[in-house]
Amino acid sequence: MADHLVVAAFLALGVVFVIATLGVSWLLQPHRPSEEKYSTYECGSEPIGPPWVQFHIGYYVYALLFVMFDIETVFLYPWAVAFGQRIPFILTEMTVFLAIIGAGLAYAWKEGALKWR
Amino acid sequence: MSPLLSILVRALLALLLMLANGVVLIYMLRKVLGHLHLRIGPNRVGPFGALQTSMDVVKLLTKEDFIPSAADKWLFRLAPYMVFVPSFMAYAALVLGPKAAFSGLDTGLLYVFAVLALVPMGVMMAGWASNSKWSLIGGMRAAAQQISYEVPLLLSVLPIVMTAGSMSLAAIVKSQTGYALGFIPRWNVLSPQIVGFGLFMIAALAELNQTPFDMSEAESELISGFANEYSGMRFGLLFLSEFSNSFIISALAATLFFGGWLVPGIDPASPVMVWLGPAVLLLKTYVGIFVLMWIRGTLPRIRIDQMLALGWKALIPASLVWLMLTGVIVRAVS
Numbered sequence: 001m002a003d004h005l006v007v008a009a010f011l012a013l014g015v016v017f018v019i020a021t022l023g024v025s026w027l028l029q030p031h032r033p034s035e036e037k038y039s040t041y042e043c044g045s046e047p048i049g050p051p052w053v054q055f056h057i058g059y060y061v062y063a064l065l066f067v068m069f070d071i072e073t074v075f076l077y078p079w080a081v082a083f084g085q086r087i088p089f090i091l092t093e094m095t096v097f098l099a100i101i102g103a104g105l106a107y108a109w110k111e112g113a114l115k116w117r
Numbered sequence: 118m119s120p121l122l123s124i125l126v127r128a129l130l131a132l133l134l135m136l137a138n139g140v141v142l143i144y145m146l147r148k149v150l151g152h153l154h155l156r157i158g159p160n161r162v163g164p165f166g167a168l169q170t171s172m173d174v175v176k177l178l179t180k181e182d183f184i185p186s187a188a189d190k191w192l193f194r195l196a197p198y199m200v201f202v203p204s205f206m207a208y209a210a211l212v213l214g215p216k217a218a219f220s221g222l223d224t225g226l227l228y229v230f231a232v233l234a235l236v237p238m239g240v241m242m243a244g245w246a247s248n249s250k251w252s253l254i255g256g257m258r259a260a261a262q263q264i265s266y267e268v269p270l271l272l273s274v275l276p277i278v279m280t281a282g283s284m285s286l287a288a289i290v291k292s293q294t295g296y297a298l299g300f301i302p303r304w305n306v307l308s309p310q311i312v313g314f315g316l317f318m319i320a321a322l323a324e325l326n327q328t329p330f331d332m333s334e335a336e337s338e339l340i341s342g343f344a345n346e347y348s349g350m351r352f353g354l355l356f357l358s359e360f361s362n363s364f365i366i367s368a369l370a371a372t373l374f375f376g377g378w379l380v381p382g383i384d385p386a387s388p389v390m391v392w393l394g395p396a397v398l399l400l401k402t403y404v405g406i407f408v409l410m411w412i413r414g415t416l417p418r419i420r421i422d423q424m425l426a427l428g429w430k431a432l433i434p435a436s437l438v439w440l441m442l443t444g445v446i447v448r449a450v451s
Contacts, residue, residue, distance in 0.1 A: 002120060006220035007228075010209045011126040014202035018134060018354060021178075022197075025350035028179045037261050038186040040249045041345055059261050061427065066264040069433065073271040076440075077227055077284065080275045083444065084282035096160045098437055104435065115165040116422030 182349025199239025214394025255342025
């Protein structure tokens with residue numbers, strides 16, 4: 001319980017620190033607005049077209065694969081902690097699990113999902 | 118001391134450590150990169166330019182920090198919090214010495230990775246909210262890169278968890294006490310786990326957006342990447358957390374692979390370790406950061422498709438195979 005309080009304290013202190021720093025900076029800094037200053041930075045030229053456009057589909061495929069593998073690793077952590085406790089078939093079970101995940105990766109690879117276009 | 122006060126003191130100490138690290142690391146980076154480039158680096162403010170970063174902090178604090186009129190105001194303001202706070206929270210799990218830990222989290226290792234995984238979200242938020250093409254490309258690249266390399270990073274430390282039987286950093290350090298053949302310290306890097314260390318190192322470089330994987334900032338292509346439209350202290354906070362992340366990852370590498378606060382030849386239970394331990398861990402961490410800077414001054418940047426291919430087609434299969442091999446070897450030996 002106390003350890004989780006530490007985490008909460010870190011969260012609170014982190015937020016307070018950012019607010020305090022930006023607040024102090026706000027008091028110390030000059031405020032001289034001008035239209036030029038607030039324009040989008042593009043090396044001095046006027047930006048052509050909005051940047052908020054549809055972006056590369058490649059990112060989306062990697063994000064999907066990431067979700068699959070990240071959940072897999074979350075399953076692997078408790079398994080790794082229990083590994084030393086001589087539970088029967090623990091290695092076999094994980095081999096089967098990893099084989100399924102590995103087959104998924106191999107399929108994505110074969111279908112060209114890992115190719116950056 | 119009441120428990121609540123002690124928790125607050127620990128959090129404040131961690132904040133001081135983070136800020137001190139930021140100031141020291143920025144100076145160190147500029148000095149080390151300077152010498153690698155056959156330049157001198159900062160040498161005007163204070164002896165050997167040592168006060169340069171302190172002055173830079175003053176400068177950042179007194180600079181106008183404005184929001185471009187095209188930006189999404191609220192996301193733009195929120196992003197520095199999303200980047201800084203998780204990076205600071207990661208300190209909670211660090212174990213500096215036998216009697217010096219910010220907390221006794223059982224799941225310390227998983228906790229560090231969990232909070233650091235929030236950073237890419239803030240980076241993407243900053244890139245998107247800026248409404249500038251450089252920033253957006255930087256933010257998207259950072260997100261693709263950090264999610265791709267998070268998987269091998271998590272997998273490469275699993276063999277350590279298997280051999281230590283715990284996710285607590287204190288227990289992992291304890292598992293590395295003793296000597297093989299009577300004189301070689303049982304650090305993971307001196308065991309077959311050096312393979313895991315190699316995988317960890319490559320994944321960590323990418324996770325930290327370090328050269329050769331620094332596509333998200335790529336100064337020569339994207340000016341300053343996701344942080345392009347940020348100015349003043351908001352920019353300062355984004356960069357502070359970047360340096361803090363390299364400290365965290367380096368400290369993790371020292372803890373997981375280089376015996377943490379252990380010193381060969383000194384009994385870990387001896388009272389001298391109470392102060393020597395944290396000093397040694399900091400030294401090991403700074404050596405790790407120096408290596409990161411050395412790599413930064415040496416290697417060219419690779420292309421984004423090469424970076425993603427390396428992550429998915431080489432590092433993930435390799436770390437899965439290494440995980441299973443470790444399992445088989447550990448079973449065969451015991």
